[in-house]
Amino acid sequence: MGAGAGLSRGLTLCLMSLVCVPQLALAAFVPAIPAISEHFGAGESDLSRSMVGYMTAYAASMILTGHLADRYGPKRTQLAALALFAGASALCLLASGVAVFIVGRVLQALGAGAGTVIARLWVQRELPAQERLNVLTALTTVIAVTPAVSPPLAGLLVQYTSWRSLFACMTALGVATLIGAVFLLPSAGSGDAPPAPAARGTEQPDTRAVRAPAARRATDTESRTRIRTKAAGHGSGGLLAAYRNVLADRDFTMFAITISLAWCVYFTFTTYSSHAIQTGLGASPVEYGALYTVVIAGYVSGSTVAKRLGRARSLEWIARLAALTAAVAALAMTAGVQLWPSDPLSLVVPMGFCMVGVGAMFPTCQAGMMRYRGEHAGAASGLFFALQMASGAAYAGVTGWGGDPGYRGLAVAIAVPALVLLLFCAVMMRSARGSSGGRTAEAPVDSSRGVSVRS
Template sequence: MRAVTAAPPSRVERPLATAVLVGIAALAPIAVDIFLPSMPAMSREFGASEGTVSLAVTLFIVAFAGAQLFWGPLSDRSGRRPALLAGLALFVGGSLLCLVAASIPVLLAGRVLQGLGGGVGPAIANAVVIDTYRRERAIGVLALITLSIALAPMIAPVFGGIIQEYASWRVVFIFQGAVGVLLAAAFFLLVPETNRNPDPAALRPRRLAANYRRLFRSRTFVTAALLMGLLFAGQLIFISTSSFVLVDDLGASPLGFGFAFGFVSFGIMAGATVCRRLSRRWPPGRIVLTAAATGWAAATVMVGLAASGAASLPATVIPAFLILAGNGMARPAATATALGEFPEIAGLASAVLGFSQMALASGASIGFAAAVEPGPGTLAGGMFAASSAALALLLLGRPPALSLRAPAPGTDVAGATGRPTPPSPPRR
C-alpha cells in the first residue's frame, strides 16, 4: 500500500475554498432543476413531445451517475485539480452545445456531455475534503455540501423561471456555462492540489479491480453505502409520489403543494445543520444511529396515522420532514467515516459511494412505483420500509468505525478505523 501524506493546512481550509467545493458539489442539481421551467417552451419550439424533452433530465442523471466512476479514479491517478478542471470543461462544452442546438437530438447530446462533466463534482469535492480535514471537520464540511445539494433544487427552478420569463431557454444554458467557468476559475485560484501521492496505476484494470475489492471487503464502506442508498430511496419515493398524494388525495392546492414540498425538503438542510453542530462532540456512529432512529420513528408515526384512517396533510408532511431531516443528518457522518478508511483512493471511494447510493435508491423508487398506486398509505409504507431497512442494517451490521464510542483525541478520519494514522502536519 502506498504511503499517505495528508495535505498541509493551506489555502484549501479557508472559507472561500470551502465555498468553491460546496458550489462544485451543487453544480449537478442546479443543472437539473434550473432547466425544468423551460421544458414546455422547448417542447413547443422543437415540436417535440413532453416525454421526449424530459429525456434531457433523464439522460443527464444517467450520465452524471456513471461518470463518477471515471472521474474518481482519474483524480487518484492524476490529481484532483486536473480531473476537476477537465470535468468542468466538458460540462461547459455541453452547455454550449445545448445553447446552439437546433434540434432535440443535439440538445440531448449536449445534456449527456453536461452530465458526463457534472459527475466530476461530488467525486472530487468529497475526495478533497477527505484529503484535507480531520474527522470532525470533514463531517462539518460534508454537512455544508449536503446543505447545498438540498438547497439547489429549491432555488434553481426560481432562477430558471425568472430567466425563462424575461429571456429564453437558451439563456439558461448561458448561465450554466458561466457557472461552470466561474467554478473552474475559482477552483484553479483557490484550491491547491490535495492528492499528495497520486497513483500512476490507478486506472489500470488490475489496480482498479484490487481497489474495488478493498472497498467491498470493508464492512464500514459497504454498510455506509447501503445505508445511504436506503435513506435516499425513501427520499426518492417521496419526491416521485408526493404530488399525487398531497394534491389528488389530500386536497392540497398547487401552491400549497409547493410550500409543503419545500418544507419537507428543508428537513435535509435542518438535519445537515444538526450534524454539523454535533460533529465536534459526538462520534459519527452516534450521529448516524440517532439520525436513522429519528427517521424510523417518524415513519412509524406516519404509517400508523395512514393505517388508522387519520391521513392528512400535516400527518404526511411533518413526519416526512423528520424522515428527510434524518437523511440530512446521517449522510455527512456516514460519508466521512466510509471515505476515511481509504484516504489513498479517496477519489474512487467517493465515486463508488455516490454511484451505489443513486443506483440503489433509483432501483427501489422505480420498483415502488411499478408495484403500488400512489396514496397516503403506500407513500407512508414505502418510506417506512426504507427507514426500517436502514435502521436494521445499522443495528445488525454496524462496523467498529461506526461505533458509539468517541475515537481517541487527535484521531483523524482514517484513524476512526483503529489503524495508525501516518504523521502529518497539524490540521485545524
C-alpha cells in the same frame, strides 16, 4: 479570512462552487419538468424518468473521476468536467427535441459529478487535519442550502420567463466556475505541477529556501512517478483488487448500504413529486418550489442535529435514531395521503420530518466511510458516492417501471426503503457498535491521513 486557516476566500469559493454545481443541476430541474414536457410534447413521467439517467451518469462520473484524477491530476480532471457541464447545459438550452435534451442532461451529470469527489479529495490531500473542519463545514452548508434555495428560484424563472432561462443560468454557472477553477484550484500534489511554495509565516522558511533546486526537482519527479505508477496499476486487475479491498472493510460496506437506502428515500421523492403535486394536484411551479423547500429544511435540520449529537454519541447510535425518525415519518405519510388525498401538505409535511432522519444519516454515513484506512482512499470515496447515486437511480427506475406511481403510490414507494433502512440499522448498527466499543462520531483523527482512528 477564508473558511480555513491559510485558505484564501477565492479558493474557498471555488471549492464551494464545485459542490454547488451538481446540486443545482439536480434540484432546479424538478420544478421545470411540466413546462419542459409540455414544450416538447413528451409525457411528464418520461421526463421524470430521465432523472434516472441523470443519476446513473452521475454515479458513473464519480467512479471515473477518482481514477482520472489519479492519472491526470485533480485539477485537469475538474476543468475537463466543468467544460463538459457547461457545454451540456448549452445543449439543453438549445435542444430542439426531447431526445437531444435528455442526452444533454446525461452529459450534464457526467460533468457535474466530478466536483463532489474532487472538492473533498483536494481537502483531504492538501490541507492539514487541523484546517479541514472549517472548509468541510462550508462545503456541507452549500450542499444543504442549494437544494433548498434553487427550486423556488427555478419556479419563478419557469413561471415568468421560460424553462430555457434556467439552462442559460446553468451554462453561465458552468463557465464562471470553470474560469474560477483555472485560476484558483491548486495543482500541488496532484501531478499537474510541482508543489506550490509553502505558506507565509512558516517556522523554518530558510531550511526550505536552501534546498537545492536539483534535489527538489528530483523529489518532485519521484513523487509524481509514484502517483502515476500507482494510477497505472489501477487497470482492470488493479481496479478490481482495489474495490475488493474497499468492500471487504466492514465500516465502508455497512455505511455505504445505509446511505444508499437513505438516498432511495430522498431521490424517489425528488423524481416523482413534481408530477404528483404539480400535475396531479394543480400546484404552480412557484408553489411546488416552496413545498420542496419545506422538505429540504428537514434535511438541513437533520444535519445540524447529527453534528451536535456527534459530540457525545457514536455514529451507530445516531444512525439508528435517524432511521427510526425517517421510518416513523414515512409511515405517517402513507396514512396522511389516504386521509387527505387532495392536500399536498399530507405528503410534504411528513416528508419534511422524514428528511430530518435522512439529513442526519448523510453526514453520519460519510463520517463512517472515512473510517476506512486502506491505501485506496480515492477509490473508496468514488465508489461510496457512486453506490449511493446508482441505488437511487435503480430504485426510482423500478418504482416507475409501470408508469408514474401517482400521489398515493409515491408515499408507499418512499416508505419501503425507509422501513428497510430501519431494519438494517437495527440489526447491523447494533452489532457494529458492540464490536467497536461504542465509538463516537468525533473519534481521534490521524493527522497524517485525516481520518478517524479505529478504537
